[in-house]
Amino acid sequence: KQEVTQIPAALSVPEGENLVLNCSFTDSAIYNLQWFRQDPGKGLTSLLLIQSSQREQTSGRLNASLDKSSGRSTLYIAASQPGDSATYLCAVRPQETSGSRLTFGEGTQLTVNP
Amino acid sequence: DGGITQSPKYLFRKEGQNVTLSCEQNLNHDAMYWYRQDPGQGLRLIYYSQIVNDFQKGDIAEGYSVSREKKESFPLTVTSAQKNPTAFYLCASSDLGNQPQHFGDGTRLSIL
Numbered sequence: 445k446q447e448v449t450q451i452p453a454a455l456s457v458p459e460g461e462n463l464v465l466n467c468s469f470t471d472s473a474i475y476n477l478q479w480f481r482q483d484p485g486k487g488l489t490s491l492l493l494i495q496s497s498q499r500e501q502t503s504g505r506l507n508a509s510l511d512k513s514s515g516r517s518t519l520y521i522a523a524s525q526p527g528d529s530a531t532y533l534c535a536v537r538p539q540e541t542s543g544s545r546l547t548f549g550e551g552t553q554l555t556v557n558p
Numbered sequence: 559d560g561g562i563t564q565s566p567k568y569l570f571r572k573e574g575q576n577v578t579l580s581c582e583q584n585l586n587h588d589a590m591y592w593y594r595q596d597p598g599q600g601l602r603l604i605y606y607s608q609i610v611n612d613f614q615k616g617d618i619a620e621g622y623s624v625s626r627e628k629k630e631s632f633p634l635t636v637t638s639a640q641k642n643p644t645a646f647y648l649c650a651s652s653d654l655g656n657q658p659q660h661f662g663d664g665t666r667l668s669i670l
Contacts, residue, residue: 448600475656476656478658478659480661485646485664485666486663486664487562487564487648487661487662487663487664488601488648488650488661489661490658490659490660490661493658495656533600533601535600535601537656545591545603545606545616546601546603546659548593548600548601548602549600550598550599550600551600
């Protein structure tokens with residue numbers, strides 16, 4: 445059974461710092477990996493989706509990498525801002541399942557201090 | 559503009575009562591999903607549907623039921639058999655294939 449782990453569970457950094465969030469998964473047979481942002485009491489906003497054949501994706505200050513063979517992904521946030529404060533979730537779509545169903549990690553709660 | 563609408567935002571259930579959470583999407587997506595989120599935890603899949611009039615159980619389907627009579631609608635009923643229903647419920651949709659899932663703003667269900 446696919447399991448997804450995110451470390452650290454919480455992270456607090458000063459504004460302007462570059463930071464890395466980690467995601468690991470136990471089964472490397474995946475279709476894709478998706479990073480989401482969740483603000484308190486809200487739904488999820490999709491940030492980046494990396495296909496299994498890709499190594500990384502970039503959007504603005506965000507860069508996500510994927511190393512499928514080692515079961516790892518990282519989300520790099522450059523020049524962090526207080527508005528980046530949120531919970532970040534990663535999710536994988538395993539190859540053996542149908543219907544595009546996702547398996548989620550428990551998230552990293554990020555606080556960026558002014 | 560296009561998106562996923564969940565209603566109500568807050569819902570309270572009495573003991574022995576069934577309640578229904580609404581999810582509507584105007585993104586013309588084929589697939590729809592229901593997830594449950596407990597405090598400090600990731601999302602767990604309850605049910606999903608890839609096509610009208612068809613749906614499959616997820617990891618925690620016991621005590622829940624769904625229907626998919628229209629492409630744009632996927633309501634979730636939390637039955638009295640669900641003994642611990644207090645949670646944040648999220649609906650999502652996507653195109654089939656290797657496409658990202660898009661989420662609604664959620665419904666928070668509590669017990670009276």
